[in-house]
Amino acid sequence: MRNPVAPVNKMSTKFWTWPIATYLFLGGLGGGTIFMAAIYFFIGLSYEAQGLPIEYGPAAPLGFGIIVGVVMLALGCLLLIFELGQPKLFTRAFIAKTAIIKWGAVLLSVAMICAILWWAVYYWPPEWNLFWYSWTGFGNLMAVLAMVASMGLMIYTGILLSSMKSRPFWNTPAVPILFTISAMSTGCVLLSLCLHGAPFDWWMFRTYQESPLVEMMLGVSMYDYVYDGLHQLDTILVIAEIIVLLLLVIMQYSSSNVTAKSVARRWLAGETKWIFWIGMVLIGLLVPLFCYLSGNEMLAGGLAPVCALLGGLLLRFLFVYNNDRRGIPGEAKYYDRLPDKDDPIFNPYWEQNGSIY
Amino acid sequence: MTRYAMVIDQRRCIGCQSCTVACRTWNELPTDIIYNPVISSGVVGKFPNVHLTYTPELCMHCDNPPCVLCCPAKASQQDNDGIVWVDPNKCMGCKVCAQSCPYGMRSMEKSEGYIRKCTFCKDRVREGEQPYCVATCHQKARIFGDLDDPNSEVSKLVAKLKTERIHEELGTEPQVYYIPDLGGNDL
Ligand code: SF4
Numbered sequence: 001m002r003n004p005v006a007p008v009n010k011m012s013t014k015f016w017t018w019p020i021a022t023y024l025f026l027g028g029l030g031g032g033t034i035f036m037a038a039i040y041f042f043i044g045l046s047y048e049a050q051g052l053p054i055e056y057g058p059a060a061p062l063g064f065g066i067i068v069g070v071v072m073l074a075l076g077c078l079l080l081i082f083e084l085g086q087p088k089l090f091t092r093a094f095i096a097k098t099a100i101i102k103w104g105a106v107l108l109s110v111a112m113i114c115a116i117l118w119w120a121v122y123y124w125p126p127e128w129n130l131f132w133y134s135w136t137g138f139g140n141l142m143a144v145l146a147m148v149a150s151m152g153l154m155i156y157t158g159i160l161l162s163s164m165k166s167r168p169f170w171n172t173p174a175v176p177i178l179f180t181i182s183a184m185s186t187g188c189v190l191l192s193l194c195l196h197g198a199p200f201d202w203w204m205f206r207t208y209q210e211s212p213l214v215e216m217m218l219g220v221s222m223y224d225y226v227y228d229g230l231h232q233l234d235t236i237l238v239i240a241e242i243i244v245l246l247l248l249v250i251m252q253y254s255s256s257n258v259t260a261k262s263v264a265r266r267w268l269a270g271e272t273k274w275i276f277w278i279g280m281v282l283i284g285l286l287v288p289l290f291c292y293l294s295g296n297e298m299l300a301g302g303l304a305p306v307c308a309l310l311g312g313l314l315l316r317f318l319f320v321y322n323n324d325r326r327g328i329p330g331e332a333k334y335y336d337r338l339p340d341k342d343d344p345i346f347n348p349y350w351e352q353n354g355s356i357y
Numbered sequence: 358m359t360r361y362a363m364v365i366d367q368r369r370c371i372g373c374q375s376c377t378v379a380c381r382t383w384n385e386l387p388t389d390i391i392y393n394p395v396i397s398s399g400v401v402g403k404f405p406n407v408h409l410t411y412t413p414e415l416c417m418h419c420d421n422p423p424c425v426l427c428c429p430a431k432a433s434q435q436d437n438d439g440i441v442w443v444d445p446n447k448c449m450g451c452k453v454c455a456q457s458c459p460y461g462m463r464s465m466e467k468s469e470g471y472i473r474k475c476t477f478c479k480d481r482v483r484e485g486e487q488p489y490c491v492a493t494c495h496q497k498a499r500i501f502g503d504l505d506d507p508n509s510e511v512s513k514l515v516a517k518l519k520t521e522r523i524h525e526e527l528g529t530e531p532q533v534y535y536i537p538d539l540g541g542n543d544l
């Protein structure tokens with residue numbers, strides 16, 4: 001069966017392509033990473049209140065993760081600008097307050113700037129010994145702002161799609177929920193990878209030291225404390241994501257809207273069924289879940305993150321590339337009959353104002 | 358106040374696509390952009406009494422246009438007379454508006470980088486002329502005018518006949534009214 005709903009015109013089928021899909025992924029990923037880092041930072045602060053200095057507690061190993069989160073957001077920004085028709089006008093993204101994309105741009109900027117300032121106060125390499133090291137109040141404020149903005153960012157990527165009444169498959173509250181869960185889950189994964197991969201002495205909390213106090217208070221090393229916590233949380237998030245994803249697709253499959261139904265059918269049993277079932281559900285969700293539940297350190301620390309990140313990226317691609325518009329009877333037939341832009345017979349003559357006869 | 362609107366009499370449209378061609382010419386459109394396609398659906402009925410429905414489309418110049426609300430750059434805008442248009446010097450080409458239009462009436466030529474759409478020929482109508490597609494339609498299937506003026510032809514048609522609007526349920530308040538070819542009233 002042909003796609004019953006054709007886009008505005010056949011020759012520019014997809015308004016949004018891979019840069020936007022990747023941007024939505026990176027926005028969620030960076031947001032999730034900074035958000036999870038902020039949570040553990042505040043857990044670290046609460047341990048400080050109980051007598052464990054912050055530089056020994058769970059807040060200590062987060063520095064590298066924060067920077068990687070910011071880098072993800074920056075890459076997302078670059079892709080977004082790259083995708084614009086007139087990139088030199090990108091500052092106009094901030095103008096209209098009714099526009100969801102403006103709020104995305106604001107959240108993105110706030111999250112990046114505040115996260116960097118928060119990092120600069122708490123995690124800047126100690127050898128540099130800069131004067132703002134004592135501004136912990138300011139650093140905490142930046143951490144709060146970065147946390148709020150990154151949470152907004154995780155939700156916003158889903159809202160951007162679900163706000164579009166023109167695209168029935170996107171236009172459901174389950175989409176922002178799914179995107180938020182997925183963003184948080186990929187954030188957990190990336191942060192846990194950064195705990196592993198950090199060039200340690202440099203990126204560590206600036207005054208970090210080994211201390212017997214840590215094992216006493218946390219039961220494990222502060223590094224394991226964060227790592228295990230993230231994995232436990234991600235296990236729950238992956239389960240939630242499976243449930244919401246399947247609910248969303250099944251709900252849309254039984255929807256009275258023909259467009260939403262046709263996309264759901266395409267995912268469940270149509271052209272995209274392999275990408276959906278094997279790529280998204282199996283590799284993106286079930287494999288990480290199995291790895292976590294297996295308790296095998298190699299699987300949970302190595303295979304699960306790769307699969308979960310891949311799954312997150314695939315989710316955004318699946319959504320962005322299935323942007324079917326509400327149909328108007330007869331459209332598909334009309335647009336299907338138009339020649340391709342690079343049609344070898346039609347186009348050269350058109351361009352040269354010649355005749356096809 | 359003025360509120361421009363269009364009535365499309367589907368009983369009269371013969372699907373000749375003259376309006377599509379006229380629009381392309383007047384607006385000097387790039388090869389792959391069409392502002393006002395004439396789509397057809399059917400066939401209904403039993404031979405020899407068969408029928409094909411023609412639906413000329415264009416931007417609906419919605420009263421509640423999602424494409425304007427979602428534009429971060431204030432490039433997509435609506436004037437007081439209801440005309441929705443895009444300022445190419447302000448449009449950054451993010452294509453959110455094209456995604457949000459339920460009627461698929463926005464498009465972008467890659468080399469230009471900004472969104473193009475039907476403007477109700479605002480330069481013509483503000484000089485008192487008809488939009489080019491309306492002026493071209495030899496069947497008088499496209500009727501243009503001011504809905505706020507009770508004596509205009511569009512007002513009379515909308516008041517007198519049962520008209521339909523596309524995707525009315527979305528709350529976009531489209532301002533193109535269709536007189537259906539089947540089941541419509543007599544004039
Ligand atoms: S038809 Fe589409 S482009 Fe035209 S005003 Fe309505 S939403 Fe905007």
Ligand code: SF4
Pocket residue numbers: 427428429430431432433443447448449450451452453454455471472
């Ligand atoms: S593509 Fe242009 S007109 Fe459309 S929302 Fe973006 S900036 Fe506004």
